[in-house]
Amino acid sequence: MSHQDKQGEVLQWVERVATFCVEEWALPPITGRILGLLMICDPPEQSAGQIADTIQASRASLTSNMRFLTTIGLIRKVRVPGDRTTYYRIEDDAWHKVVQRKLDSLGAFGDIADEGMKLAGGGPNTERIRAAQRSLTWLRDLAERNPLKT
Missing domain, CATH: 1.10.10.10 (Winged helix-like DNA-binding domain superfamily/Winged helix DNA-binding domain)
Known part of the structure; x- marks a missing residue:
């Protein structure tokens, strides 16, 4: 070539x-x-x-x-x-930093979802917020159990 x-x-x-x-x-x-x-x-x-x-x-x-x-x-x-x-x-750890920032943002959204759950107070919006929270928690927990190696 x-x-x-x-x-x-x-x-x-x-x-x-x-x-x-x-x-x-x-x-x-x-x-x-x-x-x-x-x-x-x-x-x-x-x-x-x-x-x-x-x-x-x-x-x-x-x-x-x-x-x-x-x-x-x-x-x-x-x-x-x-x-x-x-x-x-x-x-050398550039991609680790990218992924870690994404994971950190998921944690931040988890806090926002917690506030939304309190505001919704069990109303119809609660299930939509809970679904988002479950998905984000699952991904965050998965990453915590399997941390990236640098």
């Missing part, structure tokens, strides 16, 4: 990651492309310019997305001694 064919396959895979991030988490496509690229690139550290060139993104859009991903702890800046360029790398 030629280098160009391999690069094309890598970019197709990066696009699949981006599509997943858009459809499942409502992230902008560029954010998914950045995550996909940083998962598969070699070397694992890439400059903003390398990332922009590879995923064909504008520098302005890339900069705001890199700032977002850095702030939420999915990627980090890396410095190379003697090189003034800033490089970026996906955190």
Whole structure:
């Protein structure tokens, strides 16, 4: 397989990651492309310019997305001694962080459901709230019994 064919396959895979991030988490496509690229690139550290060139993104859009991903702890800046360029790398536990945030949000909704149960006071709304609460509790409990290993 030629280098160009391999690069094309890598970019197709990066696009699949981006599509997943858009459809499942409502992230902008560029954010998914950045995550996909940083998962598969070699070397694992890439400059903003390398990332922009590879995923064909504008520098302005890339900069705001890199700032977002850095702030939420999915990627980090890396410095190379003697090189003034800033490089970026996906955190080894990035996906664990994503899943943990989702689980934490389920716990937060559980608290909201508890309040709703009190407000409904046994009325017809109670069963709908209880159904949501049972589903979320089941998923949270499942995750607690089978924690992710990092």
